[in-house]
Amino acid sequence: MFHSFAGGDKIYSRKDLVQKLEEQTNIIRQDILKMIYTAKKGHPGGSFSAAEIVTSLYFSIMNIDPSNPDMPDRDRFILSKGHACPVWYANLARRGFFELEHLATLRQTHSILQGHPVMTKTPGVDINTGSLGNGLSLGLGMALASKNNGHDYNVYVVMGDGEIQEGMIWEAAMAAGHFNPKNFFAIVDYNGLQNDGKVKDIMGLEPLTDKWISFGWHVREIDGHDMNDILNGFEWMHKVGGPAVLIAHTQKGKGVSFMESIVEWHGKTPSGEEYKLAMEELMVGGAE
Template sequence: MKSYTGEDIRYLKQQANVIRKDIIHMTHKAKAGHPGGSLSATDIVAALYFHVMNVDPKNPEWEDRDRFILSKGHACPVWYAALAEKGYFGIEHLDTLRQFHSILQGHPDMKKTPGIDMTSGSLGNGLSLGIGMALAAKRDKRKYNVYVMLGDGEIQEGMVWEAAMSASHYGLDNIVAIVDYNGLQVDGWTKEVMSVHPVVEKWEAFGWNVIEIDGHNMNEILDAFQMAHKIKGPVAIVANTVKGKGISFMENVAVWHGLAPNDEEAEQAFKELAKEAELI
């Protein structure tokens, strides 16, 4: 990963703001989708696609590309927006989210969407799939890295920890798990539904190197990925985030896990994001 400058940080913040606008546009137009967890993941996804990952939108099947898996597949609006803004497909496709025959379905589908490295949506599976990719890279003597984003509610799934155990067992240094630790899931606060605390200590107990960050601080995000690339063994980035980040009435409100904004709400969201863009 290359180093970064203050101008890089500003650029990534701008990209994140554009992606947030796309998320609101897509879910509003579709009248469905999952804006809350998409917005909490936006800054990290922007950093990955516009600075960290070695990818080529003109050659999405390039064998040496870095891989990304959105294990919490319901948050696909953030992934679709990043891919469109990066140039994997035309921005006009964002108008077709969740429509019949659209390349942008309600969960990511690698057979439909350019740039999607793995179909996801059945929670708990993404880390196992990512570890398979990382093992394949080692076997084939390729240098690509694998990044897997998981939801904090998702890590209630036992399969996640079986996968975590295998990554440390094989000493994989080409995989990074990112926990979008926003504290909320569809039924409410994770600490009340099924506590995953203490998250850092859990990953460490399974043999992972853990970096804890503010998932909305771009400097901390880039520092974490730089550090991850220097560490031997699997790395987990625990990113403390805010569900619905960037839209005042969505922040830390569980209902926005899977609720699309209506006309008035979308208008208010766009106003807030426009004001934020002026401050970047």
């Protein structure tokens, strides 16, 4: 189903498309690392864990046009875990919504790239996020508005696993199960870690698949770092229709060996030596 890359006309085989997306994801991780190191603040762990998911959406799956960012039938994307915005900003820049030079201004006063996404500042951002738990409700509203207003677009919401401990998520899930919007899709970045420790220790989510099913959702579990599995997941979503959710099993800090599965990298800035080591790993394709 998905054969194009970055909105181009060339048709790729699945194998070649996967390779292109993997290469692009590695570039996105390098952008994230540079942004956070330059800003001396930010959230590398959750930005890295969502890199394949967000890159696949922006470079293959979503119907968007950077030259016409306000087209009414564009697909909508919501990064509900707004603190991971470097992964969103890098994708927006690489897709041409704004110049790459802006990435070096992350979190600076008057920058278009603030510490959480702001729709009035950042081209390509349709809604502010950052207060955890709001994204699914916002996305549901957008999905329902699409049909009410005679438009034809899909809505994709990426949530953190710690975030879905919030009660508002499940109110939105229940409402989506009731109203049954076919154009409404969610992804849980299930990396197992949140700011204060392991998700299972702070407030466990299991049985997570059964929870979503009980709220009337279609559910599929995927490897959130396997690009072919991700593409298969989105193809499945479009086939079954919404509300549908992918539970993406990921690794916090994925791509940099000393960051992977380490809770401290939720919001830690690398030192000069750590930055050098991390960039060296990413330049050769990331940690194994």
